[in-house]
Amino acid sequence: MDRIGILAHNHLTASFYKHILESIFQAEVIPFSCRTSLTDKQKNLDLDLLVTTAFSYEDHRELLIPHCLKVLRLQPCLSGSQCQILSQLPPNQHIYFYHQNAELFSEHQMLLNDAGYFFHKLRSFADLEAHHLSIPYVVTTDELNSKDFHTNQLISLGPPLISSISIHRIASELNQEEVLLSEVFQEYMKSLAPTPHHLSNLPNTATNQYYFSCVIESLNESVILTTKTGHIISMNKSAYQLLEIGDSCIQKNVLDILPIKKLPSLLEKNKEITKYRDHFLTIKSSPVSSKDFNGFLFTLHSFVKKASSTPNQYHFEEKGHQAKYTFYDIKGISGDLLRCKDIASQMAKSSSSVLITGESGTGKELFAQAIHNASERSDQPFVVVNCASISPSLLESELFGYVEGAFTGAKVGGKKGLFLLAHQGTIFLDEIAELPLSMQSRLLRVLQEKEIRPVGSDHLISIDVRVIAATHQNLDRLVAENKFRLDLYYRLKVLPLHLPPLRHRKQDILILFQHMQQFLGTSYLLSEDAKKALIQGNWQGNLRELKNCAEYLAHLEKNYIDVHDLPPLELIDDCIPTTTQSPVSRSHCEVFVLKCIYQAMRAQKKIGRRSILNMAQKKELSVTEQDIRNALQNLSHTGDITIGKGRQGTSLTEKGIETLHHASPSSVTGESGY
Template identity: 80%
Template structure:
C-alpha cells in the first residue's frame, strides 16, 4: 500500500485531510505537524509522497528526505457547505479573517476574496482586540477555541478542502488514476465549489470538453475526443505514443491521422480494423451526446497479426468475436449488485467453468464479457453461442466444425467450429438449458477431455477454452425432470453466479435509467412521482424493459416527464410481495440461518457462524457447525445474504428478506417467515 505524509499546522487539519485521502485512494496517510506544533511527536516520513499545506516547509532537521520522495503543495478550495455558511452572514458587514500561520492567513484570505467574500486580515497580534466594531465577524479556518471569543462574532469555517487539481496530481503521482473514476471521488467533487478561475468562467461547451480531457488523460487506453465532424478536441498521452505523433493534433481531422478512408462508415459500424505502419489497429467509436457537447470518442488498440496456422487476433476481431464490456460498464450501487461484481471479479482469476443464472434481461452476457476481460484471456477470442437459436441438426457442426465432404453441401475445405475459434479464449454458451440431450453428452466430453472432433473427421483436436454458460431456467428442476444431465450440470457449475432481478435492486433503477438516457442522447427531467413509479416497477423484463421505457420517453420529445407520461408499468404491490422460489427448495437449516440473521439485524447486532450455532444449540436443534457453514455458503451464492469481512458480520439482502417471508411454516424451528 502507498503511503502519504501530510505536513500540517495542527492535528485537526491533518486528521481532516487524512480522512479525505484514505476514503478515495488506497493509501495510508501519516500526519506530521510542523516544527512549532510537533513537540514530542514521532517522525514518520512516507517513501512515496509528501503533501504540504504551505510553501515554506517546516520539516524536521533530524531526519533527511528519502531520495525518491515527491513533494506536492496542497491547493485549497472551499466546499459548498462552507460557502453556504458564508452566504448566511449579514450583507454589508465587516468581515475579518484570522489564522495563526501567517502564510495560511494570506493564502486563505485570497481564497475567500476570490469566492466573493472580501475579508480583512487579522493578525495574531491584533486578536486580543480584534475590531473596533462589536458587530464585526471573525472568520477562521484554524482550529481555535470558541470560548476565547464572543460566539456571535467567531465563524469556525473548518479547514479548506483539497482541490480537484491536487487530487488529480496525487492520483497521477501514485499511479492510482482509477480512483478518479470511483463513486467516492465523484461524491467528493459534488461537495466542492467550482474553481473561480478557469472552469466556472468557461462557456458550457468548453467546460464539458475540459472535463472530458481530464478523464481521458487518466485512462491508460489510447483515446481521441472529436466533434461530430471529426475535428480533434483532445488526445491523451497514450494515443500520441501509440500513433507515434510528436506534434499536437488538436483541431486536425481524425482522417488526417488515422488510417481510415471514410468517417461515416466507421461511425456506422462502431469498429474498424486497419493496418497502421507495422501493426494493426482496432478503432472503436462511441457517440457522446449531452446538452453542451456532441461528438465521438475513439478508442485505439494495437496488435500484431500472428501466424495463419493458429486462431489469431486479427481473425477473431474481424469476425466480431471480442468482448466489449468490463466491470466498469456494469452500473449500480446496490449491495446485491456489488456482491455479484465482487464474486465475478474473483472468478475472472480462474479458468474453471462458470454458470450464470438469473431472469431474462438481468445482464448475464454483460457479466460474462466482464469476466473474460478481467481474466488472463482478455486478449483472446470471446465467442458467443445462443444454444436456442441454432437448429439441433446444425448444432454439432456449428460447435465443433466439419471437414470437407462431411455431408452434402459441406463447404470446400471444411469449416472451423465455434469451439476452435474460441481457442485460448472464452466461449459463452447462452441459453444452455435449450441444448438437446444428445449434444449435452458431447459437450460433457469436451469439458472433460479438452478435445473436439469435427464432423466427418477421425482426428481429435486439443483445445484450451474457458466455458461460461448462462440460463434463465431452473436447472435443478430440469435435472429432476431428466431434461438436463446431472453430470453436465455439476461440470458447468464449478463457479456459480446468480444475478438478482432489477426489482431487487431499487437503488440502481434511477442510476441505470440516467445511464440509458445518456446512451440515447436525451436529457429530459423526471418528476418525483415519475421517479417513484420507476422505482416501484416490477420490471419483469429487467434491463431490457427499463431501456424500452427510456427509449419510449425519448420519442415523446418532452423536456419534463410526469408520471402520466410513463408507459403502462406493472407496479409491485407492497401488501403482496413479489413471487419467490418455492420454500421447499430451501433446507430447514437455511431457513433457520435466515431467521437468525434477521433477528440479529432487528436487534442491531452482528452475527456470524458461531453465533448462529449457539442459537441452534439453545433451541436443541440437531445442527452442526458444518451444516451452518454450508447453509451460509448456499445463501451467499443465491444472493440471499451478504457475508462481511472479519467482524463485520452477516446481513440479509432484499432477496433474502423475501425468501424468509415465504419460509415454510412446517420448519422444525417452530417459526414461520417473519
C-alpha cells in the same frame, strides 16, 4: 470566492484532497472528517459544493455538513506513481489488500482490479493478531502504521487521486470551466494513470465542444472528436502523428481519413480492427454528450501483427470474438451488486467453469465479459454462443466444426467450430438450459476430456477453453424433470454466481438510468415523483426494460419529465403473484434450508449446517450434508442469508425472507411449512 467542503472518513484523507482541489480551483476548501464532530463555527458555514469520498456519506450530510445544496461524490483514480509501486511487487506472493472503511474497501479493490492488480481480501487484522499470524505483504490506500500489524511489508499507496471526471464535474458545478485550460490542470492530468475507462467517461462531464477539444489535447492516447454525423471537430497531437496527416482534415468526415467502410457499423460494435498503411489500427468509438453538444469520440491504437502471435489472433479480433466490458462498466452501489462483483472478480483468477443464473436482463453476459477481461485469458477470444438461437440439427457442427465432405453442402476445407475459435480463451454458453440432451452429453465429454471431434473427422483436437454458462431458468427443476443432465449441471456449477433482479437493487436504479441517458445522448431532468416511480417499478425486464424506458422518454424530446410522462410501469406494491415460485427459483433443498433458518430466528436460536441436517433426518428427507453445504453457499452468494463465524450461526436477510415468502408463503405466516 467559492467554498468547497471535502468530507472523508478521516482527517488525513480530507486534507490530502483539500490540497489537490486548492491547487486547481479558485476556492476555499474546508476538510471534514466523519470521525470528528463539527465545531459551532463549522455548523454555520455555507458551502457552494460538498464533495465526498463515499456514497453512503451523502445519506448523512444533513448531520455532518449543514447549509449545502449541492453534493458530489468523488470518483477515485490511481496515479502513475501508485501503479509503478504496484508493478514492482514480487510475483507469486500472497499479497493482501486492506482498508478500514468497508465501502472504500470495495471501491478501491475494484479500482485495483480494473488496473490489473488482484489481491487477497483482508477484512480485519484482528483475526491475524489473535492467532499471531503473519502475512508477507499488505497493500492499503488507508493511513496505517506497519508497527501495529503482523506483516513484513506494508505498502501504503496513500489515497487515490481525484479522477479527471470528478474535476470536470466540480468545474461545471462552480462555473469554473476555465481551469480546464490551465497548466496546473494539464500537469495534474499527466499524473493520473491511464485507464481504458478514463477516456470514454471523461467527455460526458464537459460542457461544450471547446472544452472537449482542450481535454483531449492533454491526453496521451490518439483521439478524434466528431459531430453526430461524423464530421471532425478536433484531433490531438498524438492522432495527427499516428495517422501522419495535417490539420486540413478538420471538418472532413471521419470516413475520409480512417479506413472504415461504414460508420454505423463501427458505432454499433464500438470497436473495429483494420489495416492502415503498414500496420493495424484498433478504432474504438463512444458517444459523448453535454449541455450543448452531442458527438462521438474515436480512440486509435496502433499495433503490428507479430509472426509469433497465435494463428487466429487477428482473425478473432476482426470477427468480433472479443469481450468489451469490464467490471468498471457494471454500474451500481447496492450491496447485492457489490457482492456479486466481488465474487466475480475472485472467479476471474480461476479457469474453472462458471454458471451464472438470474432473470432475463440482469446482465449475465456483461458479467461473463467482465470475468474474461479480468482473467489471464483477456487477450484471447471471447466467443458467445446462444444455445437457443441455433437449430438443433446445426448445433453440433457450429460448436465443434466439420471437415470437408462431412455432409452435403459442407464448405471446401471444412469449418472451425466455435470451441476451436475460443482456444486459449473463453466460450460463453448463453441459455444453456435450451441445449438438447443429445448435445449435453457431447458438451460434458468436452468439459471432462478437453478434446473435440469435428463432424466427419476421426481425429480428436485438444483445446484449452474456459466455459462460462448462463441461464434464466431453474436448472434444479430441469434436472428433477430429467430435462438437464445432473452430471453436466455439477460440471458447470463449479463456480456459481447468481445475479439479483433490478427490483432488489433500488439504490442502483437512478444511477443506471443516468448512465443510460448519457449513452443515449440525452439530458432531460426527472421530477421527484418520476424518480420515486422509477425506484418503485417492478422491472420484470430488468436492465432491458429500464433502458427501453430511458429511450422512450428521450423520444418525447422534453427537457423535464414528470410522472405522467413515464410509460406504464408495474409497481412492486401492485404486483399480484401468479405463482408461488420465488422471483429466483430455488431448489427444494434451498427452500428447506430457508425454512429451518427462519424458524430458528423466530425461536431466537442459533442454527448451523449440522442442526439443519438433523432436522432433515427427522423428517426423513433424502438430503446429505454436502447438499446443505451447497445450499448454504448458494444462498449466501445470492444474499438471502448471512453466515456468521464460529458459533454465531446463520440468519436470513430481508431478501431471504422475501424469497421464502414467495417459495412457501405458509412458512412466514405462522405455519410450520413442513
